[in-house]
Amino acid sequence: MSGIDNLPPLREVIATHDLAAKKSLGQNFLLDLNLTAKIARLAGDLSQSDVLEIGPGPGGLTRGLLAEGARRVLAIEKDPRCVPALAEIADAYPGQLQIINGDALDVNPLEHLTSPIKIAANLPYNVGTELLVRWLTPPAWPPFWESLTLMFQREVAQRIVAQPGGKAYGRLALLAQWRTDPRIVMELPPEAFSPPPKVSSAVVHLSALPAPRYPANPATLNRVVAAAFNQRRKMLRSALKSLDPAIEDHLHAAGIKPTERAEQVHLEAFCALARSLDS
Template sequence: MPTQPLHPLPPLREAVKAHGLSASKALGQNFLFDEQLLDRIAAIPGNLDEELVFEVGPGPGGLTRACLRAGAQVIAVERDDRAMPLLAELSDAFPNKLQVLADDALNIDVNAVTGGRPYHIIANLPYNVGTLLFTRWLEPAAWPPQWKSLTLMFQQEVAERIVAPVGSNAYGRLAVLAQWRCNVKIAMKVHRSAFTPPPKVMSAIVHLTPADEPAGVNPRILSRLTEKGFGQRRKMLRQSLKGMDGAIDACEALGIDPTRRAETVSVAEWVALARALSASA
């Protein structure tokens, strides 16, 4: 059920103004002040009452507020010292509900800081590290992962790459890594005018939940395969995959023509290739 703060909080825009906080271009920040929109984002994973949420880059805490109002316990990692007073006010307003880690998200082992509890990741990801964090969360050796869902805001172009079907212009490595063992969808598009300052591009929120993992596949081998295959998109598989022992033989054994290019190879075919190489590893 919705949770009320211990004491009234000023509107987010007023709180940011009072603290003299502005979005940092160097940190890839763009602030969202529309609290109804933020509540809609926090609702995407479903009921958050008593759930644990890990948030990256809360900035002034707009999305953090929404998650706390939804009843979640939040662990947030923030590298911008300027945001700490605002986040401290949130922590005071929602006692024992918010833990803030003053660090870079790239340094954080989320499974460790969440203490073994299942959790949701909800984040308006900084554009400059979003894809790197995303691929890291997609590649745990153990499956299903400790996270229950990912609700992540990206540039719309990146979001479309994550959900892209085979053969489309946007289809590539991100699509394969996201779709081979996750349910993936674009949950919401966010107009650039919703942000302060407005970014140059539109944004979209991608929602992922774990699906069944195909048997017999080493995630590291699939990751290497797609890195090589899509790293040289214009080349045929016989060229782009020749650096991986057994890859071309596996293509031929599976009936995947090695003169094809990576963007024509379906997620299921990439998985079959990775399975064949995993068996011989």
């Protein structure tokens, strides 16, 4: 018996259902139910929320979320081998777990969830960043979710919380910090997983802000940031000259030196530049 419910230990579940992790699906299973319960707690009070989980695998975090009192969990799992193991969890928590066997990139979770909604997941490495960018760039803000509690490779986690001046600072940091409050809340070594990945992992908690931190048109800001960091070694007057013939005037108006490079510029200044271009 496990410590959080009356279901079998995860190693036993994996053996029973022959769930050897597949590299092609970006699978690395976290088997310690104490750790999965801790991650669930890092998502905050779940008792009044529906929770979206992507890539539950054998269900370690799923069990943690339900044991921590999640009102309801929607688990989207691409690997059909994992569905019978997840169904056993659904039987233990009647009416609280819905399982969809499909690709999270193709499923509209809003057809199955009721607000308020939180997202908690040990994201598959191969789609984690793409999903995060989607959640950070919806057509309207605030988004459908209140918070994200997500596991990434530690390098990706560091990029999300990075500050100006370092190589980790880039588009992902700006996207995350413009509309959320992101924090690294937990780090895990490779040996916590089966099979152990080649890198360490970290859990990032992102709380949605009611409005973006600084005013800017999302499309313009995205265009500016993409152009700036696509040529991050160039001075901004060169990297951004395709955006506007008078780019140096706009840079001055935003308080940015034309000779600076992208990684030196704060989010507030990028937003000011986007507003100047729109004006």
